[in-house]
Amino acid sequence: MTKDKTITTINPATGEKIETYHYITDSELNSNIEKCQKAFLEWRHETLEKRAEVINAIGKKIVEYKDELSELMTKEMGKPLSQSYDEVELCAGICEYTAKTGPIELKDENKELALGGKGIVTYSPIGIIYGIQPWNYPSYQVIRYAIVNLMAGNGVLLKHASNVTGTGLLLEKIFIEASLPKNLFKTLLISHDQSDEIIKHKSIRGVTLTGSSKAGRNIGQKATAELKKVVLELGSNDAYIVLEDADIELAVEKCVLGRIYNNGETCIAAKRFVIVDAVYDKFKEAFVKAMKDVKVGNPLDDNNEMGPMAREDLRETLHDQVIKSVEKGAKILCGGTITEGKGYYYPVTVLDDVKPGQPAYDDELFGPVASLIKAKDTEDAMRIANDSRFGLGGGIFSKDEEKATKLAQDYFDTGMIFINSFGIADPVMPFGGVKDSGFGREHGGFGMKEFVNIKAVTFSK
Template structure:
């Protein structure tokens, strides 16, 4: 059977080798999850909640070894791994505490208000999730927690490079008492994955990744009449408007571009700065990016670790090279360091225009594109000039003005005002346009894969 290897991107050390499953083995995993689901669905939402709380407890108990595993597999800063584990625990707790009320039956009137109706949110079966490597625990957890509360089972195909993290998450869930096989992790190739989407026991498909991959997964799901939720890439724009506080803008623009080594779908990637603030912002921002120490991701003082793999390093390097060939200017970084590991420095590009990867595409690494705008209106126009629409940000001291722009004009699923952050259990997460469809978190994810069943009573 074919094998895959996990490799430490900081040291190039081979960590582990895993055997790829056959189609028959993967199908058996789906069938086992379906059998576990048939019993799990019999529990009430309130009866499921303690299982989720216990998983949160187990995650916290294992936070150090989980964080180190993620660092070794994908180069994530160890301290960021600790934050990720805590977020996962909070998601399980939020779901346990709020799910029973959010999913409880609703009484409604029908037939002119004379008769009763009941809307009940019922589980549908096995949810197949395909997840990327940038948040090895958080990505599967945000689907898993919601669907366990709903009453569904989950099968996970994780990114190859963080296979160990996926398998460890399954172990922790079962150590916490989750019924065996209710959550299964499979190691398969793309052809087998497509066949699983078509399997009659798979009732829903969710995927996080690139828009190219999402287009394929969404098409396969649609062809087989399966509902899908897609959270895809983006090149999020952060606007530095006329009355922005430059110090605040620089602080959160640096954080927003470098968080998770620049490998976050909602990273700040394009910085659109009005003419009034352009020189001041660029000068301060370049100075801040130059000061970022790059090094061992296990070191507390490191602020920028390696990219997740050699392949990811080459992609980022080539995107920068192509952008420069088309006229972009490197203001800092851009030089590949002479060292072992998939390290790429904090980089700022200016003179970025349409037709360049830095303008049109998602650079999944620590590369910022600075774009000059005439004024606030022009900045908003440039921000929306993208095939993506996941997140974005606005730096503006007039919060009401920023709120109006965010609500009425920013064509994205999420907007940050004078701050940066990745996700919050109580707020919906997802995008529009080529950034996908559907929502997770904030209770929305719990209703993505349910049967909203109408029951009409005669009295």
Template sequence: MSTITTRNPATGETIETYPMMSVQDATAKLEAAHAAFLEWRTLSHADRAPYLSKIAQKLRDSAEELAALMTRETGKLLADGKREVEICAAIFDYTAKHGPDALADEERTHGPKGSRGVVSYQPLGVIYSIQPWNFPLYQPVRVLAANLMTGNACVLKHASICTGTGLRLRELCIAAGLPEDLFQVILIDHDTSDTLIAHPLVRGVTLTGSDTAGRHVGAVAAKALKKTVLELGSNDAYLVLEDADIETAVKFSLMGRLYNNGQTCVAAKRFVVPDKVYDAFVTAYVAQMKAIKMGDPTDEDSQLGPLSSQDQLDAVSDQVKDSLAKGARALCGGAVPEGPGAYYPATVLVDVTPGMPAYDDEIFGPVAAIIRAKDDEDAMRIANDSRYGLGGGIFCKDEERALRLARDHFDTGMIRINSFGAADPNMPFGGVKDSGYGREHGGFGLKEFVNVKAIFLP
């Protein structure tokens, strides 16, 4: 029998081994979820809301335990894990509070006499959720909360390295009173996953992952005529414009590159800096990156923990080596340190140009690529010179000008001005181009997997 083994990336020690499910076992879980959906869908939105509120409280009550588990499985700093639990609880609270109004029937008119029409947002069934390891709790929660409120059931295929977190989330949902079969966690391989996507009881598929994974899952789902929401990778550009406050830019650029050990889809990855402020930014930024303390993620003094696995360490190291071989220079970091654990240091690359992984691709680790621009207009051009379009940022003292650039010129789904952050329950989350399509949060995710039903009365 095939198994999944989870390991602590800080030490390499084995945490747990889990048996993989067969196609028959996974299908049984899917069928059970569908049966639970048939009951769940009969509840009103207002009746579903208290279940979500109770799950939020259960997460908060278990914050220490969950944070410690995520740190063991993925190496994230303990403090980051606690913040992740809180944002998950906030998502459930937000959905419980705003979901009933957002999904309420809408009155409309139709025809020359203005006859009555009703638009109703009805659930579809089982939504298949394929999620990555970088935010082991948040990634499944943002799908689960919205779809529970909508009236759907959810089947989760989590990343293997955080299997324990996925299973624990389900246990806590059940402990909070959620019907036992409504949310399932399945441990399967990619072939079984493809089989599940095609199953008639799966009514929608959502994936967070690489653009390569998105293309595959999107194609399999499209062949089966299933709607997808895809939140894929990115190499988000942050512009340090000529009138930027350098201290503010450095502060949030540091946070933006190192948050979650640099393994965040909306992390600040490329820093595009015009000639006028290039030297000032680079000098200040490199000094702060050099001072970062890397170490045990359970240590409160650590500012940077390990990457999530040895495979991830190898991938980041290879991308940096390739960029250096093609002419980039490392002003700090840039090499794997000796000793145990999947640690990679805070790294700053300059002389970054097209054709390098640091320019073209997503480096999922604490590696900052600084790209020199001639002026602000050139910086905006470089920022958009990417196949990705998830997030980005602008540092600029003139906020109205920054707003105009963000709104009218930045070709991404999300833009931060003079700040950095990952997600907010009240704002939409998602991207364009190779970063995928569809939106979560802000009420938008509530309507991704619904039957928008038009009812015409005479």
């Protein structure tokens, strides 16, 4: 039982306690699942237009809570307040886009059969979708999977990361105030053992996780053992390639942003910077200077571009990766030492001479550490970019957009590629990866169809 266990949230900028919450009991958990199932059985029969109306209202309600939600996210996980505001706007945009396109994406499709006769393809909701979500985008990660599944007619349960518990509960409040039927979406304060039991429950029809590759393997095995559909959006070590004909000033600007945005704690952040030999020194000099100029401090202060890491253990893990990389030949160009004082701050860090066998080359560094890697030419740069067990995103900088597009389409072995830019997500475009970065897609209409029964209704000739 988990009756007496609690969750305490900590402000990473100060190390001070924010709030304490209590885990729910097993009986309370089962009651929540049963109530969600009951709500689903009614919601599934609502028209697409009615679902869209409610989702649109959720988006508007999120905007109404913009200040409270943004400040809470910043206090719980440490991102700059301006970026929390950006996250809220993105969440509202997802709701608006889903409400607009959902009735089109999910409407029945009439088919003329190849052998004569006719058929209908219909996208039917399947039940409760259970989401296990991380802390780095406390609202967006929830909205990304919850809104499309509500649009599809499913029920949604959430196990949020414990350090952003307050955000998870506030989102539930927002959903209810926006007229979503009660119990159709529920934030569950539960342990890992209770989470495993949820996956086994007969009313749970799908599982989605955003997290590490290790967590993905664990949850993926548990879900597929129960023959349940699973979507996994996992970590990555994204490579951003700078070619000889790149606009170096633009490349530096976007690569710095790509590395420090959200305090560097983003699965699709720019992490490995693969620069061809012809412009390596020029890029390195400008990049290191720009990284040194990043203002780090209190995330509630608009003058700062980066805040603390979300948890003390995460900072320790990152620093250990830096030290081990240096021991294996990497060179620190700036940063690389743990900041003294309150809060879990880590300095903006750049590593040079990064090679295979070092954590900075092989693993995901989930924080503000950039790895510089020299390539001989374009072909070598592409080889290095793909020399990773991950495959979520990446970038290419070149003034020849046609060439960059061909490299992205035909050679980059990732789910997303940004050309002459850095981007996180857009509700219009599919989001997801390959290899150890997981499988399945969110956004772009694809997410609405991940957890539906694509049903064939066929009529005789």
